[in-house]
Amino acid sequence: MTVLEKSRGIGGRVATRRTRDGLAFDHGAQFVTARGASFGAFLQGASEIGCASEWNPITDPSRFRIATGSTDPALSGPASHWFVGTPGMSSLFKNLAAGLTIRTEVTVTRVDLTEHEVWVDAIESEHGPHRRGPFDAAIIAIPAAQASAVAGHLDGVAASLARVVITPCWALMLAFSGDLQMPSDVLRRSEGPIAWVARNTSKPGRASDITTLVVHASPEWTREHLEVDPDTVATQLFDALPSVVGRTLPDPQHAVSHRWRYAQTAVPLAAPFLEAVNGRVLIGGDWATGARVEAAWDSGEAMASRLLGE
Numbered sequence: 461m462t463v464l465e466k467s468r469g470i471g472g473r474v475a476t477r478r479t480r481d482g483l484a485f486d487h488g489a490q491f492v493t494a495r496g497a498s499f500g501a502f503l504q505g506a507s508e509i510g511c512a513s514e515w516n517p518i519t520d521p522s523r524f525r526i527a528t529g530s531t532d533p534a535l536s537g538p539a540s541h542w543f544v545g546t547p548g549m550s551s552l553f554k555n556l557a558a559g560l561t562i563r564t565e566v567t568v569t570r571v572d573l574t575e576h577e578v579w580v581d582a583i584e585s586e587h588g589p590h591r592r593g594p595f596d597a598a599i600i601a602i603p604a605a606q607a608s609a610v611a612g613h614l615d616g617v618a619a620s621l622a623r624v625v626i627t628p629c630w631a632l633m634l635a636f637s638g639d640l641q642m643p644s645d646v647l648r649r650s651e652g653p654i655a656w657v658a659r660n661t662s663k664p665g666r667a668s669d670i671t672t673l674v675v676h677a678s679p680e681w682t683r684e685h686l687e688v689d690p691d692t693v694a695t696q697l698f699d700a701l702p703s704v705v706g707r708t709l710p711d712p713q714h715a716v717s718h719r720w721r722y723a724q725t726a727v728p729l730a731a732p733f734l735e736a737v738n739g740r741v742l743i744g745g746d747w748a749t750g751a752r753v754e755a756a757w758d759s760g761e762a763m764a765s766r767l768l769g770e
């Protein structure tokens with residue numbers, strides 16, 4: 461089995477951005493929860509080997525507003541079991557990758573089939589355009605719109621992929637010297653440009669001599685500012701922060717924004733995965749059933765079972 465990954469590392473939206481100055485920000489998924497036994501067992505194992513830890517952020521109930529219309533109980537309040545990767549979110553799945561053949565900086569552009577074989581076209585940092593194969597089967601576990609570009613030509617998948625909606629999210633990473641003395645480690649808003657603020661340094665295993673914040677813009681604000689340049693987005697989100705944290709903040713020593721074009725599922729597929737060509741190509745990800753890491757886990761597990769005939 462070979463994993464082809466377009467980035468330099470694995471983890472996808474479960475990500476940690478590290479700067480040259482030694483700062484680290486979980487700028488994608490903030491924490492994970494497990495409702496099912498399978499992901500729960502994984503989190504327990506990851507905790508035992510030091511790749512995960514429970515996060516108990518301080519929350520001020522008057523400031524922690526639950527997003528109206530949220531249908532996801534795991535994201536609707538400070539539930540008792542929020543887990544984070546340690547020392548960063550990107551550490552969460554490190555152990556899963558051990559022993560796998562992973563080719564990074566390989567962007568798959570098309571998955572094709574002959575009668576008995578699967579072939580993969582890719583742009584590779586090392587080789588440029590390159591055809592890989594033959595494979596017996598392929599699992600495509602990327603956001604639905606990206607999967608459509610790679611496999612939309614296969615029978616019966618394009619219409620289903622087109623129904624899935626994944627909202628974008630601008631993330632702002634801020635660092636301040638010293639303690640900001642925030643009353644809450646997490647803040648959520650259902651109105652205005654900002655949807656979420658987390659004191660990243662309140663997570664276990666993070667450096668504590670500086671304060672880092674991760675700010676997530678709302679899907680609506682992000683959509684309206686999708687093509688705005690990152691510096692302008694950083695300024696606008698920073699200017700909107702006082703109304704959320706309740707005070708003016710000092711000048712940050714670091715303020716960088718990142719655009720997640722595909723962040724969280726708004727309309728899922730409502731099935732664990734899509735199947736093309738009699739099960740030789742399976743397409744899935746979090747968007748199959750939800751907007752959370754556990755949904756991605758469940759979809760991956762369902763696709764693996766289908767391939768292995770379990």
Ligand SMILES: Cc1cc2nc3c(=O)[nH]c(=O)nc-3n(C[C@H](O)[C@H](O)[C@H](O)COP(=O)(O)OP(=O)(O)OC[C@H]3O[C@@H](n4cnc5c(N)ncnc54)[C@H](O)[C@@H]3O)c2cc1C
Nearest residue numbers: 466472473488489490491567568602723745746752753756
């Ligand atoms: C800002 C933000 C906040 C979030 N907050 C939370 C949260 O608090 N809790 C929670 O549970 N979930 C949260 N999520 C959602 C969570 O991150 C996702 O549900 C989950 O990570 C999806 O995993 P996945 O494997 O399906 O997809 P991804 O994580 O998107 O992984 C897809 C991988 O495929 C690679 N790839 C894409 N296209 C190609 C290609 N053509 N060729 C090769 N490789 C390719 C990508 O580089 C990536 O590594 C958040 C997401 C974002 C962006």
